[in-house]
Every structure is written in structure tokens, then in C-alpha cells.
Amino acid sequence: DAGVIQSPRHEVTEMGQEVTLRCKPISGHNSLFWYRQTMMRGLELLIYFNNNVPIDDSGMPEDRFSAKMPNASFSTLKIQPSEPRDSAVYFCASSIRGTGANVLTFGAGSRLTVL
């Protein structure tokens, strides 16, 4: 298995531009999570999908952020318009929700820099 695949790995953009981050979860995993990591705030959960349905988006910082999961093998996180304070590493993670512990497997991350 190729693991969780994220793209792009690096994105540099200017304030006000739209940014779209992409994620392909592990095949067979039915839960998908978007996290953001900064030095100041650590790893923060933004949104969580189960079976392609958004379950909890309380971590999405504001209306500029939106996430979709149109099918079991693809999700996007969009920021529009982007601001310098959005600069961070964005991780996608997937897991199999079921009995027992919910083990997350992370993608390599997308490093976003907003100038």
C-alpha cells in the first residue's frame, strides 16, 4: 500500500490566492482527518470525515476554510482567500473506524507558505 498520499508537498502563494490541498487515503480506510501543525499551536484537528460524510468541523478556523470528500479515495481542503497566518504544515490522516483503538496513519504533509 502506498499509504496516505498528499499533494502538493510544498506550496508558496501570495495572500488572497486560493489554495487547494489534496489527499488520497489508504484504500479501505473509512475515516479521514485533516490536521494543521504550527510551532505555536502544535497539531490541531480541522475536520473529520467518516464514510465520506463530515462528522465534526469545529476545528475549521473560519469560513475561508472548506473541505470536501466526494468519494472514498479523495478529499480536498481549500483555503480562499489565503492569509499569511495560514502558513503551516497540513496533514491528512486516515484510519479504519471500528472496534478497538482508532489508529491514524498520516500522509507526508503539505507545507503551505502564504506571503
Next chain:
Amino acid sequence: QKEVEQNSGPLSVPEGAIASLNCTYSDRGSQSFFWYRQYSGKSPELIMFIYSNGDKEDGRFTAQLNKASQYVSLLIRDSQPSDSATYLCAVTINAGNMLTFGGGTRLMVKP
């Protein structure tokens, strides 16, 4: 108060020593507890998880859970320079499927 607290470190130990990493959490309903390791510039990777009080061992790693004290720890025996990384404690919140992470403890193992 943060939901999951860790000392940011750095924690410095000599090679071959035992490294002890600690974590406290605020949600008494938390059921599953995880330790992830993150090398600089890389993504978090799972070391182990625990959900019963007591100890759980996996190779050089031992996770300890005390739900009454809301305390989780990770012991690394025979520490190696390759163990130098940030260790993240994560806890399920609200008895659900979501993980909340602590800020991480940076471990440095000196040869």
C-alpha cells in the same frame, strides 16, 4: 487548560539510558491513548497505543496508563541517538473517534 499537556523539553538523556516521557489529559471520558514519534520535517508515526490501566510493552517501549490520575507515560529503554525526535501524546476526546494531540516533547539522545 489544554486538553492534552506535555512538557515541551528538550529532554536530554545519554545513549543507553531510559527516557521517560509524560502526558496528562483533561477528559475523563477518554478511552484510547497513543504515542506518536515525529522526526523533524516528517509526519507523525505511531509507536504504540494503550487503553487499559497498567503497562503495555513493545520492544524497547513501554506505555503506562493511569486513568484515575489522567496520566500516560512512555518509557524508552536503551535509548539510541536514532530515538531523538519529538514524541506526541494523543487522546481520544468526548468518547469519540477524534484524536487530540499534545504539544509534544522533544527528546535528544546524546552518544
